[in-house]
Amino acid sequence: MNPFLKVIQLHKNESALIKKAIKNNREAQHVLFEMHAPKMLSVCRYYIKDLHHAEEAMLNGFFKVFLNLKHFKNEGCFEGWIRRIMVRESISFLRQQKYIEFSVEDITINQDYVNNINTNIEVAEIQQLIDTLPEGYKMVFVMYAIEGYKHYEIAEILNINEGTSKSQLFKARKMLQEKLKQLNKITSNGTH
Numbered sequence: 209m210n211p212f213l214k215v216i217q218l219h220k221n222e223s224a225l226i227k228k229a230i231k232n233n234r235e236a237q238h239v240l241f242e243m244h245a246p247k248m249l250s251v252c253r254y255y256i257k258d259l260h261h262a263e264e265a266m267l268n269g270f271f272k273v274f275l276n277l278k279h280f281k282n283e284g285c286f287e288g289w290i291r292r293i294m295v296r297e298s299i300s301f302l303r304q305q306k307y308i309e310f311s312v313e314d315i316t317i318n319q320d321y322v323n324n325i326n327t328n329i330e331v332a333e334i335q336q337l338i339d340t341l342p343e344g345y346k347m348v349f350v351m352y353a354i355e356g357y358k359h360y361e362i363a364e365i366l367n368i369n370e371g372t373s374k375s376q377l378f379k380a381r382k383m384l385q386e387k388l389k390q391l392n393k394i395t396s397n398g399t400h
Contacts, residue, residue, distance in 0.1 A: 222286060230277050237274055244287060245270070248294045254350040255298035257339045261305075262298070269297035295355060299365065302343060337387045341380050348373050349380035 222243070228236035248269065252262040272293050280289055338346055347366065351357040352373075357365070362373040 223282065226277065226280065226282075226286065229274065241270055244290055247287070248290060251291055251294045251355075252298045253335070254338070254354055255295070255347060256301060261301065265298045265301040266294060268301070269294040272297065291355070295351065296365065299347065302347065333391070337384055337391070340387065341383055345376050345380035345383065348376035349384070352377050 222240075225236045225240050229240055245266065249262060249266050252265045252269070253259065256262040256265055269290075273290055276293075280286065338349065341349060348362055351362045351365070352359070359370045359373040359377075362368075363370040366373070
């Protein structure tokens with residue numbers, strides 16, 4: 209079978225499921241949840257260190273997805289629409305828990321800043337390194353480097369200025385670079 213036809217079929221199935229879910233069809237809602245929950249848990253987990261809290265944020269996010277499903281206009285990717293809700297829900301969770309603190313110190317960022325570290329570490333180790341970042345740094349880093357938000361969007365979502373977003377990203381990258389160097393030393397010495 210042509211793989212392109214599978215994509216079209218999946219899109220049509222998803223569109224049909226969305227229409228049914230808007231009418232509160234529990235089976236359609238369950239199927240949509242099952243289709244997207246694993247990826248959305250990963251999104252929440254990027255922001256929230258504790259898996260149980262990440263699951264809580266994801267479930268709250270899906271509640272909002274189904275509550276607002278009638279507002280999805282089929283313009284753009286449904287997964288992207290859900291993802292934005294999950295990002296905002298994760299940020300909201302962290303704010304409620306008082307985990308977010310931002311440094312208001314703005315610094316000039318060298319736009320040529322590049323991370324040249326050569327490493328063979330696993331994704332789980334990278335997540336652990338990200339988890340060690342202070343919450344403000346981590347949130348901006350994930351939104352920028354993983355989710356693809358621009359600094360002006362991050363500033364708007366987090367209610368900070370754009371310079372603070374840039375500063376937090378710079379500091380997060382610097383901390384991660386140092387942690388990767390340390391991890392590389394341990395790995396290259398064979399004591400890992």
